[in-house]
Amino acid sequence: MEPVVNIQGLHHAFGKGSLAKPVLIDINLAIQPREIVILTGPSGSGKTTLLSLMGGLRSAQQGSLKILGQELLGASKQQLVQLRSRIGYIFQAHNLLDCLTAQENVRMALRLQPGLSYDDRTAQAIAMLTAVGLGHRVNYRPENLSGGQKQRVAIARALVTQPKLILADEPTAALDSQSGREVVQLMQRLAQDQSCTILLVTHDNRILDIAHRIIHMEDGRLIRTESPTAAAV
Amino acid sequence: MVFGKLPLPRREKPLAWSQLSHQRVRLLVALSGISFANILIFMQLGFRSAMFSGTTNVPASLDGDVFLVNETSQFLGNETFDKSQLYRAAAVPGVATARPFYYSPASWVNPDNRKTTNITVIAMNPAQPVMAVPAINDQLALVEQTDRMLFDVKSLPSLGAITQAFTAGQDTPIEVQGRKMRVNGTFALGSNIFKRGHIVISDVNYLRLFGATQANQLHAGVIKLEPGANLQTVMAELERTLPEEISALSHAELIALEQNYWAKEPAGIIFDFGTIMGFVVGVVIVYQVLYSDVNDHLSEYATLKAIGYSDGQLLLVVFQEATILAVLGFMPGILCSLGLYSLLSNLTGVAVLMRLGVGLQVFSMTLVMGVLSAAIAVRKLRSADPADVF
Numbered sequence: 001m002e003p004v005v006n007i008q009g010l011h012h013a014f015g016k017g018s019l020a021k022p023v024l025i026d027i028n029l030a031i032q033p034r035e036i037v038i039l040t041g042p043s044g045s046g047k048t049t050l051l052s053l054m055g056g057l058r059s060a061q062q063g064s065l066k067i068l069g070q071e072l073l074g075a076s077k078q079q080l081v082q083l084r085s086r087i088g089y090i091f092q093a094h095n096l097l098d099c100l101t102a103q104e105n106v107r108m109a110l111r112l113q114p115g116l117s118y119d120d121r122t123a124q125a126i127a128m129l130t131a132v133g134l135g136h137r138v139n140y141r142p143e144n145l146s147g148g149q150k151q152r153v154a155i156a157r158a159l160v161t162q163p164k165l166i167l168a169d170e171p172t173a174a175l176d177s178q179s180g181r182e183v184v185q186l187m188q189r190l191a192q193d194q195s196c197t198i199l200l201v202t203h204d205n206r207i208l209d210i211a212h213r214i215i216h217m218e219d220g221r222l223i224r225t226e227s228p229t230a231a232a233v
Numbered sequence: 234m235v236f237g238k239l240p241l242p243r244r245e246k247p248l249a250w251s252q253l254s255h256q257r258v259r260l261l262v263a264l265s266g267i268s269f270a271n272i273l274i275f276m277q278l279g280f281r282s283a284m285f286s287g288t289t290n291v292p293a294s295l296d297g298d299v300f301l302v303n304e305t306s307q308f309l310g311n312e313t314f315d316k317s318q319l320y321r322a323a324a325v326p327g328v329a330t331a332r333p334f335y336y337s338p339a340s341w342v343n344p345d346n347r348k349t350t351n352i353t354v355i356a357m358n359p360a361q362p363v364m365a366v367p368a369i370n371d372q373l374a375l376v377e378q379t380d381r382m383l384f385d386v387k388s389l390p391s392l393g394a395i396t397q398a399f400t401a402g403q404d405t406p407i408e409v410q411g412r413k414m415r416v417n418g419t420f421a422l423g424s425n426i427f428k429r430g431h432i433v434i435s436d437v438n439y440l441r442l443f444g445a446t447q448a449n450q451l452h453a454g455v456i457k458l459e460p461g462a463n464l465q466t467v468m469a470e471l472e473r474t475l476p477e478e479i480s481a482l483s484h485a486e487l488i489a490l491e492q493n494y495w496a497k498e499p500a501g502i503i504f505d506f507g508t509i510m511g512f513v514v515g516v517v518i519v520y521q522v523l524y525s526d527v528n529d530h531l532s533e534y535a536t537l538k539a540i541g542y543s544d545g546q547l548l549l550v551v552f553q554e555a556t557i558l559a560v561l562g563f564m565p566g567i568l569c570s571l572g573l574y575s576l577l578s579n580l581t582g583v584a585v586l587m588r589l590g591v592g593l594q595v596f597s598m599t600l601v602m603g604v605l606s607a608a609i610a611v612r613k614l615r616s617a618d619p620a621d622v623f
Contacts, residue, residue, distance in 0.1 A: 057539050057620040077544070085541025095536040097248075099255030104246075111245060112541050118243040157540070 002069065004165050004197040005031040005054060010063035012049060023049050025220040027063070033164070036188065036198045038208055038228075041217035047201045048092075048169055050217070054199070055089050055167050056080040068164055085112045088158030088196075090168035090187075094150045096142045102129055102153045103138040109157050128160040129153070132186055148179030155183065159190050166191060166198045177206055184210055249553035252530055259526075266522040267562025267599065268569065270515035274595050275570035275587070277511030279577065281504040283585040287425020288495045289488045290584075291336065291355070294422065296365035299468055300487045301331075301454035304480045308494040309487070310336035310353075313450035314479050322454060325470050327462030332361040334453040335439050341429075342408035343393040352392060352409070353431050356439035363455040368420035369433050375417040376435045382409070384416045387423040387582040388430020410442040424582050426500070456481075512598075519599055520606040523558060527551055527610035534611065539619045551611045555603035563596050 012024035023046045031037050039047050052058045054067055056075075065072040070083050096105050106125040110116055116124070129138050132152040142150050151171055158166060168187065172180030184200075184207045191198050200211070208214055214226045253260050292309050301322060303312035316333060323331040335356035342349050357363050359373040372383055386396045398405055399416045406413035409432070424430050440448035458467055464483065471481040482490065495501050534547050567587075574585040 052618075052620040055539065058618045081541060081543045084539060089539055091536070091539075095532075095539075097251075097533050097536070099251045100248075104251070107245065108248075108537065109540055118245070121245075 001033055003030040003066075004033050004035075004068060005029065005199065006064075006066040007054075008064040010050075010053070010060070010065055012046075012053065012061050023220050024053075027222055029215070029222060031197055031199060033197055034192075034195055035213065036191065036211050037200070038211040038214045039199060039201045039217060040203055040208070040214060042203070045217045046220040047217055051167050051169050051199070051201050055087055056083045057089075085161070086163055086165075088161065088163035088166040090151075090154055090158045090166065090171045092170045092173055094142070094154040094174075096150055096153055096157075098142055101139045101141055102134060102145070102156075105142075105153055106157045106160050109161050113161055124160055125156075128156040131190060132156045146179075147174050148176075148183060151175060151179075151183050152186065155187060155190075159187075159194065162194050162196070164196050166196055168198065168200045170202050170204070171200070172202060172204045172207060180204060181206060247553050248550050249557055252533070253526075253554060253557060259529075263522045263526055263558055264562045264565070266518055267558055267603075268566035270518035270522075271563055271566025271595060271599060272569050272573070273518075274511045274515040274598075275567065275591075276573060277504075277508045278591055278595070279570065279574050279585045279587070281508050282588070282591070283577065283581070283583045284426055284500065284504050285492055285495065286586060287423065287583045288427065289491050290423055290425060291431070292487050292491050294364050294366050295334070295453070295455055295484070295487070296363055296457075297332075297455035297484065298458045298464060299328075299456040299471065300482045300484065301456065301471070301475070301479055302452070302482060302487070302490075304478050306452075306480075306490075308491050310338075310452045313452055314454075316449050316451050318475055318479055319451060319454045321474060322456060322471055325467065325474050327459055327467040327470065328456055329459045329462075330361070330455075330457045332363050332455045332457075333358060333436060333451050334363050334455050335436065335448075336452040337443065337447075339410040339432075339442060340408075341392060343391065344395075344398075344405050344407050345393045350391060350429060352388070353428050354409075354439065354442070355431055355433045356436050357433075358436045366420060366422060369422075372418040372420070373435075376433060376438065378417070380412055380414045380438060380441065381417040381434075382414050382438070383418045383420050383433040385422045385424070385431040385433075386419045387421050389424060389582055392430050412442055414438075423584050426581070426583060427495075430582075453487075516598070516602050519559075519602045523555055523603050523606040524610045526554065526558070527607050531611075531614060534614050535619045538614065544615045547614060548608065548611060551607040552604050555607040556600065559596075559600045559603040563599055567592060567596075 007027050007029040010024055010027040011022065013020040013022045015021050027050065039050070041047055049058070053060055053065060056072060060073040063073065067083060068086055070079060097108065100108070103125045106128055107121050110121040110124060126135070126138055129135055132155055134149060134152055137145060137149060145153065166187065172183055175183060187198060188210045209228050211228050214228055215222055216224050301314070303314045306312040319331050319333060322328060335354065337354050338351050339354045340349055341352040359377050362370040362373060364370065369383060375381060376383060384395050384399065395407070395416060396419060399419060404415055406415055420433065422431055436448065458464065468481045468483065537547060571587055574587055578585045
């Protein structure tokens with residue numbers, strides 16, 4: 001089976017000319033379907049940059065970066081837009097729209113899916129919010145939700161379109177240990193139901209055990225891969 | 234759901250409206266900014282229109298097809314020509330009537346405070362009305378008596394409380410050009426910023442005020458054509474028959490002459506300048522309001538871009554936002570302007586009118602400006618990677 005993520009010889013630098021500062025150096029990484037991978041490492045090691053490159057939020061500079069079969073190096077604007085709608089991206093700071101209710105926020109992702117009627121969108125949004133345990137909060141705005149609830153709305157938004165790849169950037173950073181744990185287990189369960197692949201950036205040690213594989217990153221390089229039991233010690 | 238009971242397909246609420254209505258105070262501030270810009274532009278346009286509509290008041294209400302004026306005349310009442318030429322004009326084929334018209338300033342003593350000022354005299358033969366103002370034509374018999382006049386109720390208050398005294402039945406004499414005259418009736422014509430007011434008198438009383446020499450000099454000859462006569466042919470024939478110093482103008486040409494003259498006066502230039510300034514400042518305000526509004530939502534647009542929205546879709550949201558703001562801001566803007574126009578009309582006696590065309594122009598300008606500044610504000614999002622905008 002073709003890997004969902006296939007990265008070969010990826011280099012990335014910020015700045016131009018003599019001021020260019022390399023942030024990613026010779027990254028090689030393949031992630032298989034249904035795999036849950038955690039990417040960890042100190043701040044500034046390049047984790048978020050790698051994730052944003054994979055999500056098509058940043059243009060690739062050098063090397064090969066194949067996501068869901070789409071080569072991102074030199075991809076057109078239209079191809080990038082297409083790819084972004086096929087990935088579920090979960091941001092560090094939930095990035096919900098303050099002016100919209102939980103349901104409306106989730107609908108924003110559904111509005112991009114062709115062939116769905118208004119009522120289909122309502123049904124799917126409510127079903128998804130119920131699945132993340134917010135069935136009773138569908139008409140609440142983010143300002144009236146707790147941190148964990150907001151992050152769960154963001155997960156619902158990312159998962160409602162049933163993407164084959166979820167990219168999550170420190171989804172538990174703003175949460176206490178219990179809600180962080182709940183959020184990650186929720187992602188794990190929903191991902192298994194929808195048979196999708198998850199790449200999760202975190203330095204939260206409490207959630208490492210959900211992964212099939214843990215990759216460490218330092219100074220822009222992937223330095224070692226472990227199984228979760230070894231890392232948990 | 235407002236439309237829940239209607240058999241309409243249910244549609245998503247526009248995102249732009251959600252964003253705008255979420256922050257009420259912000260929306261109110263944005264709307265008042267746009268209203269203010271509209272009021273500013275409308276007021277400048279109003280001042281300008283007041284000036285021009287006022288200046289053409291009298292020429293526009295003359296009732297004729299062709300007008301004879303001195304060739305060097307730059308505005309009505311500027312130069313004169315000899316009355317005898319009018320009789321020659323009357324003999325031209327196609328001319329039904331050729332009537333005299335006098336239009337001249339006269340000194341005026343305010344009866345309330347004895348201060349000397351001036352007024353503009355309209356004089357004609359009471360048997361030969363030349364104005365399309367029913368109130369004047371109906372009362373022409375009243376000015377045939379010696380030293381009697383009709384008074385324009387829209388004249389400035391600085392001329393004295395003439396209308397009030399007349400309605401109260403007082404018959405106080407007023408000193409006009411050194412003679413004591415009395416008001417026998419009133420009409421409503423309106424002044425402009427260069428004229429305090431008007432009175433209508435007979436040609437005979439005009440002779441009494443200004444003497445025989447001046448009464449022999451007309452400010453205009455008002456010509457009516459016979460039915461079926463061709464305007465161009467008659468005008469050409471008049472030019473040929475009459476001495477070179479006399480021009481024959483159509484009604485439109487007479488009004489244009491007046492407009493052109495006042496537009497080139499310093500006051501006209503200042504008003505034009507004011508209009509341009511109003512536009513520039515108004516446009517800058519609209520730009521600022523929309524730019525900052527879109528800019529504040531930029532990170533939300535970046536989020537939407539990250540979950541798969543295209544630049545075109547986001548541009549549409551921003552255009553919606555600009556359109557909503559332009560429409561909602563325009564309405565209080567034009568209402569306030571209409572109120573201020575009527576206030577200004579009442580204060581000055583000068584008609585300040587809102588023309589539909591001008592209103593539409595200002596609205597479309599607001600809209601175009603709004604959409605343009607929104608497009609500029611969102612440009613950042615088009616060029617950058619979404620990750621750079623968070």
